[in-house]
Amino acid sequence: MVEKFWTPYHLIRKEISLFCDALRDFINREVLPHEEEMDDYWDWTERKEHTFVEEIFRKLWIDLGLQKAFVPPQYGGIGDWSMVENAAVIIEVTRGDVGLGMTGFISQWAVASIMIPTPNDLVMKYVAERLLKNEPYIICNAITEPHGGGAIEDVRLQGAQIRTTAYLDGDEWVINGHKLWPSAFREADAYLVVCRIEGEKFPNNIAQIFVPADTPGITTSKPYRKMGCSIDTNGDIWFDNVRVPKEYRLHEGIDEVKSLIAKETIGRCVNCAFAVGVLRRMYEVLKSYVDKREIAGRPMKEHGLIAYELGQVLTDMQVAEYTTWYAFERLDHPETYGSLWDYGQFSMAGLCQNIVTERAEQAISRAINLMGSHGYAKEGKMEKLLRDVKVTQIVVGGPLLRLLEAVRHYFGTETI
Ligand SMILES: Cc1cc2nc3c(=O)[nH]c(=O)nc-3n(C[C@H](O)[C@H](O)[C@H](O)COP(=O)(O)OP(=O)(O)OC[C@H]3O[C@@H](n4cnc5c(N)ncnc54)[C@H](O)[C@@H]3O)c2cc1C
Numbered sequence: 001m002v003e004k005f006w007t008p009y010h011l012i013r014k015e016i017s018l019f020c021d022a023l024r025d026f027i028n029r030e031v032l033p034h035e036e037e038m039d040d041y042w043d044w045t046e047r048k049e050h051t052f053v054e055e056i057f058r059k060l061w062i063d064l065g066l067q068k069a070f071v072p073p074q075y076g077g078i079g080d081w082s083m084v085e086n087a088a089v090i091i092e093v094t095r096g097d098v099g100l101g102m103t104g105f106i107s108q109w110a111v112a113s114i115m116i117p118t119p120n121d122l123v124m125k126y127v128a129e130r131l132l133k134n135e136p137y138i139i140c141n142a143i144t145e146p147h148g149g150g151a152i153e154d155v156r157l158q159g160a161q162i163r164t165t166a167y168l169d170g171d172e173w174v175i176n177g178h179k180l181w182p183s184a185f186r187e188a189d190a191y192l193v194v195c196r197i198e199g200e201k202f203p204n205n206i207a208q209i210f211v212p213a214d215t216p217g218i219t220t221s222k223p224y225r226k227m228g229c230s231i232d233t234n235g236d237i238w239f240d241n242v243r244v245p246k247e248y249r250l251h252e253g254i255d256e257v258k259s260l261i262a263k264e265t266i267g268r269c270v271n272c273a274f275a276v277g278v279l280r281r282m283y284e285v286l287k288s289y290v291d292k293r294e295i296a297g298r299p300m301k302e303h304g305l306i307a308y309e310l311g312q313v314l315t316d317m318q319v320a321e322y323t324t325w326y327a328f329e330r331l332d333h334p335e336t337y338g339s340l341w342d343y344g345q346f347s348m349a350g351l352c353q354n355i356v357t358e359r360a361e362q363a364i365s366r367a368i369n370l371m372g373s374h375g376y377a378k379e380g381k382m383e384k385l386l387r388d389v390k391v392t393q394i395v396v397g398g399p400l401l402r403l404l405e406a407v408r409h410y411f412g413t414e415t416i
Contacts, residue, residue, distance in 0.1 A: 005280065006321040007088055011329065016085045023092035026064060030056055031096035038097050039384050042223055042230045045186040053231050060093070060104060061136050068132055070108040072115060075128035079111075083331040087273045087324060094277025098388040099232035101274045103138070103184045107131065109267060110139035110192050113208055113250060116262045116340060120250045123210045130189065140188035140213075141263075142179040142237055149181065152194060153264055153397040155257065155346075156408070156416075158202035164239065166195040166207055168246060173209055175217075175242040181234045186220055188213050192250070193239065194260065203257045210248040217242035228387030262340035267396040268349035269331060272324040275360040275392040278385050279317050285381045286313065286367045289374065300370075309370055316363035320356045327352040347409040350402030357393040364389055 009017065031038075034052060044053045061067035066089075071077020081089070086108075094101030111131075114124050130137040142164075143152050151161035164177025175195060182191075191211045197204065211218070221236035251259050290310065293300040300306055327349055330337040338345050364386045368375035375382045393399050407413045 005283075006318060006325065007091075008084060008325050008329075011082070011084045012088055013085065016081060016088065020088050020092050022064065023089065024095070026059065027092065027096035030059060031100060035097070035381065035384070036378065038099065038231050039228070039378075040230055042225050042233070044231060045223060045233050056100065057103070057136055060100070062134050066104070067107070067137065070111050071128045071131050072111070072119075072124075075124055076132055077128060079108075083269070083328040084325065087269070087276075087328040090270060090273040091277040091280065094274045095280045096277075097231065098274055098278055098391060099229040101277060102229060102232035102391075103187075105270065106141065106183050107137065107139045109263065109270070110141055110190075112266050113141070113192055113259050113263045114210070117251070117255050117258045120210075120247075122247050123250060126210075127190070137190075138184050138188045139190045139192060140182045140184045140237075142182045142185070142191045142193045144179060144181040146178055146180055150397050150401040154401060154405075155261055155264075159196050159206040162194060162196035162206070164193060164195050165198050166193075166209055166249075167198040169243070171246050172243045173207075173246055173249065175209060175211065175239045175244070177239050178236065179239075180236045181224075182237065183232050183234060185235050185237055186223060186233045191218075191237065203254045204252075206256050206260060208250040208256060208259060209244060210250065211239075211242060211244050215242050215244060227390065228384065229391045258339070258341035261343075261346050264396055265331070265340045265346045265349040268353040268402070269324070269327045271353050271392045271395060272320070272327055272356040275357045275389055276321055276324050278389045278392070279320055279360050279363060282364050282367055282382065282385050283313075283317065285385070286310075286370065289371050289380070293371075306370065309366060313363050313366050313370075316359040316366070320359040320363070323352050323355050323359075343409050347402075347406040350397070351406045353392070353396065354399050354402050357389065357399075360389045360392065361386065 041053060044051045068077050069079045069081065072079050090101055090105060093104050114120050114127060143149065145152055145163055151157060164179060166173045166175045175193060190213055193209050193211055195207045195209055197207050217240045219238045223233040223235045250256065290301045295303060301310060330345065330348060331340060368382050368386060371380055371382055374380040404415060
């Protein structure tokens with residue numbers, strides 16, 4: 001039996017709960033048996049043969065219907081989930097593998113940018129048509145640049161550090177620049193590129209531009225090798241005089257800034273859900289270990305000190321889960337807590353990501369201590385989780401910037 005821990009079922013409709021059950025079965029059947037292989041499959045987009053990773057994504061997005069849920073109902077999809085329901089779904093997938101979660105929901109993150117604060121109808125129709133087909137369609141979010149992800153995401157810098165530029169030439173944007181790290185950078189069918197508009201002042205200088213991946217002028221590197229999160233591919237993307245219609249800019253002026261802040265708010269909460277997914281897997285691995293292991297002739301978990309430490313693991317887990325569910329529930333209630341681009345929501349999401357991901361790392365580290373060298377060995381299935389969970393701290397601006405943003409909001413600190 002899989003423990004469901006602190007999921008707020010009173011906030012989740014029956015059909016979504018059943019969908020979560022189906023996802024859990026899928027993860028048990030199709031993903032966890034590949035757990036070890038997925039840990040070192042960073043080059044799967046390089047391989048000529050059809051890989052099991054492609055098969056898993058196809059089943060997840062198409063056969064189980066996840067991709068249709070990325071499309072809002074007014075564009076023909078079934079994506080009417082609340083943020084809390086969304087978190088429940090993300091947690092189930094990430095329990096299988098954090099990279100599966102990162103790439104799995106990447107197009108949904110892009111759709112949020114297209115829809116918020118008001119939909120870009122033309123781009124949304126284009127994207128919806130493809131997401132609703134029976135083929136995987138991946139939209140990569142190209143934000144980070146070589147000189148820093150934090151500097152791009154830091155809204156106080158008003159776009160000054162964005163070095164990927166765009167200018168209008170007649171009816172077309174011409175994009176030049178270098179992005180790196182974006183999830184699914186290689187297998188993407190399209191990119192959302194954060195650019196600085198040449199010659200414009202804040203807020204008109206910031207743009208998110210939709211770019212189909214087959215547009216001439218785009219090249220990519222090989223995927224990077226990372227400490228974890230292997231099947232989520234990351235690398236360089238170069239844009240060399242890439243031309244797209246001017247309507248492919250998502251929003252204008254302050255709306256573009258709102259969209260970008262909302263994107264970060266959502267991304268930060270989603271990383272909380274990723275970490276909770278990893279924690280649920282940690283619990284299963286730890287439980288099956290302490291159920292069997294004996295120390296000094298007695299079941300391990302019957303030793304007082306061990307029971308205490310298991311309690312500490314549970315405490316970390318509960319803090320992580322409660323913080324996550326609270327963060328998502330706030331996003332569901334903008335009438336009470338403010339819009340997704342409101343600085344209060346934004347800094348709350350950043351603090352939540354820090355709390356949840358630090359607790360997750362701590363819990364897994366405690367679990368490794370409890371398992372001794374078995375926890376440190378690949379066969380123990382725990383060390384992968386420690387490496388995997390680390391990424392949930394790093395992405396979307398890094399922990400220090402998120403802390404700083406909260407201090408700016410609550411103490412009025414005027415740092416750069
Ligand atoms: C698996 C994976 C998936 C990713 N997916 C994507 C993606 O889909 N799209 C994308 O664009 N990028 C993606 N990234 C990149 C990631 O979002 C960035 O690495 C992250 O934002 C941090 O940027 P950086 O590495 O350049 O570090 P830096 O920006 O150099 O930051 C380093 C440290 O300094 C801190 N810092 C930053 N600014 C300040 C400041 N003003 N004051 C004090 N401290 C500060 C940061 O918080 C961090 O702790 C991904 C990375 C990985 C590993």
